[in-house]
Amino acid sequence: MRSILFVGLGGAIGAAGRYLISLIPVKGAFPFLTFLTNLLGAILIGVIVGFAASKENASKDLVLFLKTGVCGGFTTFSTFSLESLLLLENRKYFLGSVYIMASVALCILGVAIGKYCSTKWLVQL
Numbered sequence: 001m002r003s004i005l006f007v008g009l010g011g012a013i014g015a016a017g018r019y020l021i022s023l024i025p026v027k028g029a030f031p032f033l034t035f036l037t038n039l040l041g042a043i044l045i046g047v048i049v050g051f052a053a054s055k056e057n058a059s060k061d062l063v064l065f066l067k068t069g070v071c072g073g074f075t076t077f078s079t080f081s082l083e084s085l086l087l088l089e090n091r092k093y094f095l096g097s098v099y100i101m102a103s104v105a106l107c108i109l110g111v112a113i114g115k116y117c118s119t120k121w122l123v124q125l
Helices: 002-022 032-054 060-074 077-089 093-120
Strands: none
Touching: 002 032, 002 060, 032 060, 032 077, 060 077, 077 093
16 A cells, blocks of 8 residues: 555656646647657656666665656656666567567557547547
8 A cells, every 4th residue: 555655646746747847838840848758757767767776775665656656657658768778788679679669659559549439439428
């Protein structure tokens, strides 16, 4: 139960941070604020993982709060980026490449399917 509270509190902070970034008045065709959010989340999760690895006595609760909670609430792209890097660092190049390409392609397809379904079925509700 304690872990759930740490993740939930961190997630609320991360989601609020993502929302605050979305309020920055930037216009243009390129989704810069989403790109910025994903980049900042990737940097943040890298700092957290690097810090936790360098400290033997790093608080597991703090790492859970920051990594799963704050970063997860801010952007799950940070977790995707970390998992991709770990596969590549462990010389699992094929698996890493498949994970990266499949994640991007299938998630875009998933959004398209969800959008299609919502316009066909949910509009009728």
